[in-house]
Amino acid sequence: MANGYAGRFLRVDLTDGLCSPFTVEEDRLRKFIGGSSLGAKLFLDGYPLDADPLAPESPLMVMTGPMVGSGFPGTSRFAVCAKSPLTGIWGESACGGTFGPELKKAGYDGIVITGRAEKPVVLSIVEGEAKLIDASGLWGRDIYETTDLLKEADKGAKALVIGPAGENLVRFAAIGNDKGHFVGRTGLGAVMGAKRLKAISVRGEGKLAKADEARFRELHREAVQQIKDSALAGSLHAMGSDANMDIGMINGDVPVKNWSVGEDFDLSSALSGPTLSETYLTRAHACAHCPVACKRVVRVPDGPFQTEEGPGPEYETCATFGTMIMNRDLAGVIKANEICNRLGMDTISCGAAIAWAMELFEKGTLTVKETDGLDLAWGNMESVLALLPRIARREGFGDLLAQGSLAAARKIGGNAVDAVVHVKGLDLPMHDPRGFHGMGLAYMMSNRGACHLQHAVLATEQGMASWPQLFPMKDDYKGTTSEGKAELVFHSENYGILGNSLSICHYLTDCLKPETIRDAFNAITGFGLDFDGLMACGARDWTLKRGINNLLGVTEKDDVLPKRIMTPLAEGAGAGSVPDVEKLKREYYALRGLDERGFPREEKLRELGLDDLRERLY
């Protein structure tokens, strides 16, 4: 067994009710490390790519990495992967919390689930023993209730849970861990729901074997000191990810009114991290083994949006349910966040779908007749809160939005599609490429569709992190230029992806020195990889997932930015500026070794050791 790994994975067939462990050879672990990289490799090798994402034969994979369970800061992460029911291409989403380390302690590096249970079940893994338990009594309950009931049944267990949205196959359904941590993007909660898997509950006491325990401890101390010294970590602790709201509005990062307005400082001030800290914050909270504690715990004591103490919104949610829909009431955002958490819906895609509907309502394309009487005027939170359960339960107009904004727009037709802001079917996260052209390229080329987390472009282009030891970097990047961005995105992807396969939080890769992460990884695994070797793993991951997407039908034609983003804004830091898509694409394709169809060239596949993929593509 390789150090850092539990040494086995679990295969679960819900149709037959069979659970069986399997192993992955060490040379594959060295190449793909873990997380969604290894998930993609298992998917390519063992499962039908053309199956419907919600079909029993489509696998759902829950994957950790070798640093998970080590106690190194930020290594609580795990990734859930599947073919996405929202986009129809490769889907993945990473999450923090407590589930990842507990899965390792319970004796598994990952779980691959296929089939469909006859009745709802919970997959329970206790000290390596896996079994399926009847979950009929949990079906229909929300994520908070289910989490509490599972905790009552087994106090020490950590669970991954879906809510009504996942059960009802909402295309952007999320999966929750400990109420405040979510596998949000690409609709993987619906894959779990299609399998009638209500929850996965894990508990264990296993210890992780490390190649060099003494060196690891030294590096752990170094990492904690670097976090203490980091202004970024301090900012995240004090204000959460919503620290970005004030600065982002100045820099042209924050979308306003479904990406149609360039700036609104009253909005950002009302919804910002400092405002949250001064009003509804009760305390900061952390994922397992994280001294940063960027998570918010909030309470709205009274008023129409009264909310019990619980997990608070992140920046993305403050934007989707705030600036994007012109809602100035932070308490309203908190309430919407709580409802989405309970029902199990991605706050980005859900908020984006509502912003899209509000725009159409303003234009008269949608009226109260279509919305079942809801007045979807900008900022009307009463209507938003009434709409959320209808989406999760797929009732009336809610059922239209539950299909995702792109599918909904296609149903409506006309220019409704122009108001959908997506890449490859995934709604853009809340960072505007007109203010930051590199982010535009990253959205175009991310393998799960528009994504801010499959790379480290947010950190490098916006100057939160600088890693000249990894690749050539300028001291400061101007956002509104496409010059030099292809190279920046290429390298930032390779490093950011690597964080995903090691399963370390992006905020920690931003705060910590790359040397410390590299050395800690090597102290745990003994793999002895240098920066070149690690960055090659990042490049391999990107190309592997790109190849899977090519096999699923993705071509160069899909590498585009939506019309709205190619329309310049009139005001704000990004005013008058749009990414030079042709230049960015040309330069990026050359760096990635993509041909004119957008396929990885044969020599690139050979260079990266992806011969199996080459045989499938050529």
Place this chain on the structure above:
Amino acid sequence: MAKYNAMTQEWLDAWKEKIATSKEYREIAKNWEGSVSMIVNPDPEKGIPEPIYLFMDFWHGDVLEIALCDKAKAESAKFVMSGDYARWKQVAKKEVDSTKALMQGKLKLKGDLTYIVRNIKTVNKVIDLLCEIEAIWPDEA
């Protein structure tokens, strides 16, 4: 436009004048309360043999003081920012954004970061006004 020797009182006076006469600053900074100091770490090779301490005091859109000071006074400020000479020079020449330098650890801050983020427009404006002053830098003189 006159050129000033950077890191001297005349340079600071020019900066103070710029801030005091900026209507935009007065509007943006109407909520700002408190002092900020800048500590420039020594760099003998670049003509900075000793640390340089600058003290600035702002109140509701007014600039009360910008002056060279001693270590004790600098450390008494509500916000203390420190960094190498080369970094401060990059910030003052608009080559590097001060917030980015802070996040990357190239400048250090002691004080309430939340307050700074809340008032980031004020911080940016003060730096922008500094960048407008033509300066001769010790290592260029």
